[in-house]
Amino acid sequence: MYRPHVLVCCGTGCTSSGSAKVIETLEAEIAKAGLSEEIKVTRTDCFGLCTVGPNMIVYPEGCFYSKVNVDDIPEIVAEHLLKGRPVKRLLYKKPVEKDTITCLDHTDFFRKQKRVALRNCGLINPESIEEYIAMDGYEALGKCLTEYTPDQVIQTILDSGLRGRGGAGFPTGMKWRFAAGNRGQVQKYVCCNADEGDPGAFMDRSVLEGDPHCVLEAMAIAGYAIGATQGYIYVRAEYPIAVKRLEIAIEQARKYGLLGKNIFGTDFCFDIELRLGAGAFVCGEETALMTSIEGKRGEPRPRPPFPASKGLFQQPTILNNVETYANIPQIILKGPQWFASMGTEKSKGTKVFALGGKIHNTGLVEIPMGTTLREIVEEIGGGVPNGKKFKAAQTGGPSGGCISAENMDVPIDYDNLIAIGTMMGSGGMIIMDEDNCMVDIAKFFLQFTVDESCGKCTPCRVGTRRLLEMLEKITAGNGTLEDLDKMEALCYYIKNNSLCGLGQTAPNPVLSTLRYFRDEYIAHVVDKTCPAGVCKGLLHFYIQPDKCRGCTACARICPVSAISGKVREVHVIDQTKCIKCGSCIEKCKFGAIIKK
């Protein structure tokens, strides 16, 4: 049994460049080193890289030495074969291809990004607290506990201008200050909202899966700031990997004494528990979330009282979103001025977006506030695929609205998005092209809110369903212009009278599409057509006689035998039988079938 195997090429090419001499020297050196019993030298045939011969491969590693010189043999034997350290200088070097980007950091996708909340995601092992500590982890908590008073911590967060990343954008420092009274005299709680439910959004999941300790650290800092001893993370059960990594992180933090009693040798005690959500969208609303943590049915309640005075178990509570927490340790370490230097006047720092839909580069992007949609779509996202035209970006999920092409150069921040009729939301961003019907998009989101409405208040429970029915009527081709006005009035009614954020924002997708794409609604109700070709109720399939070759392919694929015609004659679709499945369009080789 030999330890390493050395394969030396003895093909014609390498023989003529001197491999026989190489083998001779190699065997002599191996014998001299007393390794003849351990190392096997094998003569092989051509490796195929004759220009750089003599060639030699050392296994088990697979090191490829090229242009092996007799003078280099002693070094290879002494360093590699004896000590197991490959001689890098002598390894074969492939010519460098200059034009290819090999590192993600140099791609357009990454260059415009600025990673604060995601700084450790994709860099550290999320199941190792040591790696988090190596990246300055828990340093911010230590600094707060040993150098800052709780009020100084709150002031730092206030100065940074950080606003809640969950959607509404309430200043985080203010939230903390409201809950800061009577420290040490009453039981208080710190909660983390990890119930990310917007379709298409996965920023919080990525933070929890990639860097769970930063959330724990920030919650402990929040606990110190307001005088709480207990934290709860409300996380969706649909995120099993995030849950597992959080459990591991909490266990490790307790073991290191970063959660528990007398953290950093001070009087501060803090612990965190997980609570799993069962998948109700409404539980992302703060009062419903806390009701659910209490073990009750997850339903919202009227505010005031606000959680800062009466929250979880009727005690003062602060609730922040995952991404909000992920910013906090960096703000403490680098200072509020550093954070406030990024972003726009009223929205500081960065925002993570989950970029999806009709875009080349889907994924997670973190950009400074004030970046324009054009930069996100065209530079970071790499544009809309298949040469299609950008139509709109949907932000904020079922609570948000659309940014149309005319607003692509508006700097994205909380206030600008509100001004153009949408909202930041938690950060889902779905890009749509000319093939998306905006009425259909509004219907999709309404369907979602109808399903997720908890039913406690009538405007939301009944109002959203009536709104959905109107949209269904329009997409079926039975709508009237009067319906559009009625719909708008109902939207404002739902917004003004619903109990919680879910109902108050549910009409936003409808209002926003009505504002920017009213012409599409009008096309549906007046012209009875769907310009994007999505709404089946308004679609008709036709065969263009001049293009049809009579190949019969469409007639054979049609599942309802709606297409008739003889071989080599023009075919016709029977509109009364057609179910608008689109199979014929896919099958036609001549592009003869159109839908309109």
Place this chain on the structure above:
Amino acid sequence: MKSLEELRAIKAAALNKIGICNDDADAVKVLVGMATCGIAAGARPILNAFTEEIEKRHLKNVAVSQTGCIGICQYEPIVEVYVGKEEKVTYVKMTAEKVARIVNDHIVNGNVVTEYTIGAATINK
């Protein structure tokens, strides 16, 4: 945890251990993106393939580790290779077959497998 000094001692020890920041020019770190997106795209067999290949070749200075979401989900599974202080290399749409070649060409012989990297995957095209 009793003091900041104690935390900093752990930090110093950990920095040396995790390889990204240590001074050993030969140390190699292989990071496999293993958030939900990566795992769904098949990151687990990739991680196993790296471990096996490295074991088979008796390579001692290579650490294989999981990490969170690298960010560009449509190119998952993604693997990033750090060799000493050189710039990291991002490999995309990984398969078990690609692993053997990356270990042999890049990790052992120092030749980046350009055609598997992010630049070759026609990003922005």
